[in-house]
Amino acid sequence: MIDALIVGPLLLPAFAGTATLLFWLRYRWIGAIISIASIMGLVALAITLMVQAASGEVIAYALGDWPAPFGIVLVLDRLSALMLLLTALLGLAVAVHATLTGLDRKGWHFHALFQFQLLGVNGAFLTGDLFNLFVFFEVLLIASYGLMLHGQGARRLTAGVQYVIVNLIGSTLFLIALGLLYGVTGTLNMADMAARAAALPAGDQGLLRAGGLLLTVVFGLKAALLPLHLWLPRTYAAAAPAVAALFAIMTKVGAYAIIRTIPLIFGDGASMFLLPAALGTMLIGFVGLLAARGLGDLAAFALIGSTATLLTAIALFDEPGMAAALYYLPHTTISAALLFLTIDLIVRWRGIEGGAIVPTPHYKGQGWLGFQFLAVAVALVGLPPLSGFIGKLLILQAAAASPYMVAIWVMVLGTSLLGLIGLARAGSTLFWKEDASPPIADDRPVPRAVEALPACFLLALLAAFTVLAGPATAYMEATSAQIFDTAGYVRSVLGSEDGRVGR
Amino acid sequence: MSIEFLVASAIGVLTMAGIYLCLRGRTFPVVLGLAMLSYAINLFLFAIGRLVVNRPPLYEKGLTEYTDPLPQALVLTAIVISFGMTALAVVLSLRSFLETGTDQVDGMIEADPPEPDPEALS
Numbered sequence: 001m002i003d004a005l006i007v008g009p010l011l012l013p014a015f016a017g018t019a020t021l022l023f024w025l026r027y028r029w030i031g032a033i034i035s036i037a038s039i040m041g042l043v044a045l046a047i048t049l050m051v052q053a054a055s056g057e058v059i060a061y062a063l064g065d066w067p068a069p070f071g072i073v074l075v076l077d078r079l080s081a082l083m084l085l086l087t088a089l090l091g092l093a094v095a096v097h098a099t100l101t102g103l104d105r106k107g108w109h110f111h112a113l114f115q116f117q118l119l120g121v122n123g124a125f126l127t128g129d130l131f132n133l134f135v136f137f138e139v140l141l142i143a144s145y146g147l148m149l150h151g152q153g154a155r156r157l158t159a160g161v162q163y164v165i166v167n168l169i170g171s172t173l174f175l176i177a178l179g180l181l182y183g184v185t186g187t188l189n190m191a192d193m194a195a196r197a198a199a200l201p202a203g204d205q206g207l208l209r210a211g212g213l214l215l216t217v218v219f220g221l222k223a224a225l226l227p228l229h230l231w232l233p234r235t236y237a238a239a240a241p242a243v244a245a246l247f248a249i250m251t252k253v254g255a256y257a258i259i260r261t262i263p264l265i266f267g268d269g270a271s272m273f274l275l276p277a278a279l280g281t282m283l284i285g286f287v288g289l290l291a292a293r294g295l296g297d298l299a300a301f302a303l304i305g306s307t308a309t310l311l312t313a314i315a316l317f318d319e320p321g322m323a324a325a326l327y328y329l330p331h332t333t334i335s336a337a338l339l340f341l342t343i344d345l346i347v348r349w350r351g352i353e354g355g356a357i358v359p360t361p362h363y364k365g366q367g368w369l370g371f372q373f374l375a376v377a378v379a380l381v382g383l384p385p386l387s388g389f390i391g392k393l394l395i396l397q398a399a400a401a402s403p404y405m406v407a408i409w410v411m412v413l414g415t416s417l418l419g420l421i422g423l424a425r426a427g428s429t430l431f432w433k434e435d436a437s438p439p440i441a442d443d444r445p446v447p448r449a450v451e452a453l454p455a456c457f458l459l460a461l462l463a464a465f466t467v468l469a470g471p472a473t474a475y476m477e478a479t480s481a482q483i484f485d486t487a488g489y490v491r492s493v494l495g496s497e498d499g500r501v502g503r
Numbered sequence: 504m505s506i507e508f509l510v511a512s513a514i515g516v517l518t519m520a521g522i523y524l525c526l527r528g529r530t531f532p533v534v535l536g537l538a539m540l541s542y543a544i545n546l547f548l549f550a551i552g553r554l555v556v557n558r559p560p561l562y563e564k565g566l567t568e569y570t571d572p573l574p575q576a577l578v579l580t581a582i583v584i585s586f587g588m589t590a591l592a593v594v595l596s597l598r599s600f601l602e603t604g605t606d607q608v609d610g611m612i613e614a615d616p617p618e619p620d621p622e623a624l625s
Contacts, residue, residue: 131577138584145591157599161530162608164595168537168588169525175544175581182574183551 005052006061006074008045009084009122012038017115024109032099035111039092042118046085053081056478058492060128068494069192075128075493078479079326083125083256086330087249089461090337091118094246097341097454101348103242106151113150117143117246124253128493130181131188133257134174137222141167144250148239159238166231170221177214181265184208191493194264194486212266216274219261222254223311224304226280232304233288237296237355241344244299245337251307252333259314259322264486275315275404279411281308286415290422295343295355298426302339302380305415306332312412313395316402322480324394327473331387331465335379338458342372345455346430349447357426359433365447370431372455377423379462382416387466392416394473510550517543529606530596537592541585548578 016038020031052059058077062068095114097103104110120140127133149160182188184204185196197208217228224232232251236244258274285305292298310332313325343355346369350360375386382388392412399408465472482488517539524536552571560572600606 131580135580135584138588142587142591145595149595152602154599154602157595157602158609161592161595161599164588164592165525165533165537165608168585168592169540171584171588172537172540172544175548178577179544179548179551182577188573 003059003061005045005048006059006076006126007063009042009049009088009126010074010119012041012045013115013119013122017112017119020111020115021109024112028105031111032095032104035115036092036095036099038115039088039095039118042088042122043085043092046081046088049076050078050081050085052076053078054475054478056482058482058489060493069187069189072132073128073189073493074126075191075489076126077489078475078482079256079259080125082326082330082475082479083252084122086252086333087118087121087125090249090333090458091246093341093454093458094242094337096457097245097344097451098242100448100451100453101242101344103151103240106240109146110150113143113146114246116140117147119143121249121253125256128190129188130178130190130193130261134171134178137174137253138171140250140253141171144247147243147246148235150243151240156238159234163231163235166221170218173214173221174218177211177218180207180211180214184211189493190261190264191490195490195494197265209266212262213273215261216258219254219257220274220277223251223258223307224254224281225274225308225311226277226284229281229284229304233297233300236300236303236340237294241296241299241340241347244296245340245344248303248333248336248340251303252310252329255307255310255314255325255329258311259325259483263317263484264489275312275408278308278311278315279407281305282312282411282415284308286418286422290418290425292422292426293357295346295357295426298357298422299336299339299343302419302423303336305419306336306380309392309395309412309415312408313398316398318398318401319477319480319484320398320401321395322483323473323477324391324398326476326479327387327394327469328391331379331391331462334458334461334465335376335386335388338372338376338455338462339380341455341458342369342376345369345372345452348445348451351444357429359429359435361436362434363447365449365452366431368449368452370427372452372459373423373427373431375459375462377420377427381419381423383420385466386462387469390466390469390473506554506556510546510554514543514546514550517546528608530600530608531606533608534589534592534596538585538589541581541589544585545578545581548574548581550574 016034019034023031053076058075060068061074063072063074098110117140120136120143123136123139124133127136145164148163149156181193184200184207185193187193187196200208221228236247282305285301285308288301289298289305292301310325310328313321313328347355349365350363352360379386379388382392396409396412399405402408521536521540521543524532524539527533552574555570558568558570559566560570560575
């Protein structure tokens, strides 16, 4: 019975998204209630599944009861459960924020697109089949095109065209990689592919590696790695900030796919470019943050930089590195989303139009926003007392054993300093300087304290994640061990070590 | 000339044309390039189960040799997705042209714009 719950994170948003379509013209608040209730259901489901997965068991659910290498399986382990819970919590905050600030009424079908986005993300985290992963990537991308364009405007459309084109080419590369891998291994099931890749003749190893590297390129594109990061700042700065907050999980989908496939199928041989690319991205991200003139750019580059810090830890491809990365992953997702929600509130509450980082006349709620900005800056840069400090400490500790230790330490500490300067400068301009000259628009909405609730919720999550660092790191270490126990994964999904039994 | 050579060179030429067109500055060639790339991928996926002639993909009485049916199912999925995506790209570029007055992918207004939109300049 509990096994069948694995399908829940896919079915619930699919039905809820369809149901919100019934209320697209009148009684739109019913659609919003359905959407938020569905996400609360997702949180409950994710917690149930996480409790189940915490026992260390890898649970495979065969869709339609077709046995593993032939049918599509959904696989639940500690890593997928963690990602599901993170997605649901983030989705809850963003959906409530969008409803409170009225973003969902600025265009059509916001909640339906939102639910399908969650469906795609959850599916990508659960599936155990590479082609199915491609399909769920497409689902989440199609929904993200709609969400990104939500609210429209010329600047958003131009950025949207670029975003769509870049991702279409990314999908093309994904298909080429899948074709290569199917051509050499004859399967698309991840566990089966892992078992067969180990037994490939030497002549096919080159093709397998080419497929693995192509996959890394595709996932690197989603995670905005160095040469492929150019689409992100423009897209995220042009999208509505609340939507960009949800998109903070999308770069993590790329990171998740790297964690899931590379150690399982390719060993760490397919990843030698990952570490230099991640270090370069970190520099680009925080230098961009320092140079940002607008709030949207500031948040987008902070997201690039902190995702790159995460990928650096992943690129170590050993157990302590992965455990550190997994602890840093929820932290960076939540704090980047919190930054986007904070800048949305700043833009809404202050007296002038637009997202430029300039001094403004004093406005109601400025004090609270100043505190919120300070908290998120502390979290993003990695200062104590919030969880970013623990996360970066774990990463530095894990890197100490690596041959690239000097480079990693220099980059992580140096970029933290850059980020600190950039955020401190932006914060002091926004909250300390006062400038009465910009004209105040008359039609500004009156700030309502309730709009800050979702941001407070995320802040409370960060605080809880810091206080519970002990149990959290224990869970992450167990998860990391599970990721590198590839034989156990294959056995759980296929029912035998090499997948040959039962054929 | 073998069938492998024909299919391989067709994929190569389509990919070449697709990449060239995708690198152009205007949306129309880029959309065409995306379509070419997706054709190339469809052919490529079709060929990954190895090329065989005159063999059915599904069960037929009295036959022992079959072609791999899975790539054909994959191609079908890929065709549907790439078709939908191309349609979306067309609508989006059209909408972006109508709103910004330019069909440049990076949204820059040319020297002699039809009707510059103030928002596009920012």
